[in-house]
Structure formats: C-alpha cells, structure tokens
Amino acid sequence: MIGDRPLVQVAQRAIDLERAAAFYAELLDVPVAASFDPPGLAFLVLGDTRLLLDRGAPSALLYLAVDDLDGRVARLRASGVEIVSEPRTIFEHDDDALGPAGTSERMAFLRDSEGNTIALVEHRPR
Template identity: 70%
Template sequence: MDLVQVAQRVEDLERAAAFYADLLGAAPTATYDPPGLAFFDLGGVRLLLDRVAPSALIYLRVDDIDATVARLRRAGVEIETEPHVIFSHADDTLGPAGTDEWQAFVRDPEGNTVGLVQHRPGA
C-alpha cells in the first residue's frame, strides 16, 4: 500500500497555491477552479489544496531548515516554532541512523500548520 494523496483545507485557493508554489519551488501540476482544487506533486504523492477538505498537519522535508525558515520569515510567513532537534536516530527505523531530526513549524496563509523536517549528521 502506498500513500497517494494528502488534502489540505484552503479558503483562498489562489493565495494558498502561491504559498505552496513558493515553499515547494514548483507550480501546481493541475488547478481546477471551480470547484476549488490545486494539486502539487511531492515525489509521487499528491498534495491537494481543497476548499472543502479538513485541515491536515503535513511535514515536508527540506534541504536546509535554517535557510528555509529565514526565507519564509522574510516573506512574512508566521513562524510557530524555530528549528530544533526533535530526536536522534540511533537506527534506520524513522530516519537515517546517526542523524538528528530537526523540525520547525510555520503557518500557511490559510492558518494551517506545516512542519519542516531536515536530517543532519548527529552531534
């Protein structure tokens, strides 16, 4: 079984699509308005922005969490939680062994929380 799609609630489709296009560095793969849907490809998993979906907490892997948070802050994005270590991976169960998992949380323009994740070599 594979994950196919994650839906995220939005009220202003254009505003939300612009935010996610900037965050992900890619334009939507498809937009249908009406009824108010935009799709992004996240490595084979679709992120669906949908006016009638419930809010979801999504986590996105980033290459440089500090640079990403700084860029979003400059763009006026609300930073909920600064980058910090969540835990260290002793084995490969939840991430690469020998790495620390860093996370930060931001708010999209629709009020949804988005987690950012980076794995860094352990201290």
C-alpha cells in the same frame, strides 16, 4: 498489499485557492500541476504523493522535508510567514527505524497562507 505502497494524496484546506497554491509552490519549489476552479482544487506533485489544496478539506498537519531548515525558516520569516516554533532537534536517529541512522531530525512549525500549521523537517548528519 497496502503496507509497502506509497501515499497517493493528502489534502490540505485552502480558503483562497490561488493564494494557497502560490504559497505551497514557492515553499516546496514545485509548480502547480493542475487547478480546477470550480470546484476549488489545486494539485502539486511531491514525488509519489500529490498535495491537494481543497476549499472543502479540513486542516491537516503536514510534515514536509526540506534541505537547510535554518535558511528556509529565515527566508520565510523575512517574507512575513508566521513561525510558530523555531527549528530544533526533535530526535536523534541511531538506526533506520524512523529516519536515516546517524542523523538528527530537526523541525520547525509555521502557519501557511490559510492559517494551517505545517512542519518543515530536516535530517541533518550528526
């Protein structure tokens, strides 16, 4: 049965592997678990899921959970990261179908070091 199994890995395009690995390690506050160059791969472990930075991968739209969305966006902006869309409420969760009941789902979109658009997501109690 696949439906209750966790997502194992997701790949993101990394034109400059070292730069991308440093960006995501800082953004997510996790170390690079492994890097292989050649062929141009770096891995970060996010819970049950590996983030694979890959020179040969297409761009993916990643939605990454963070605490303190406003503070995170302010720090990223101060470090020169392009903010595509400011933090805002996307959805109010009345039940647990798509997120924790009683929370507001807030998102901001930004460009990573490789030009990929990524989203930061926060569930804030209402």
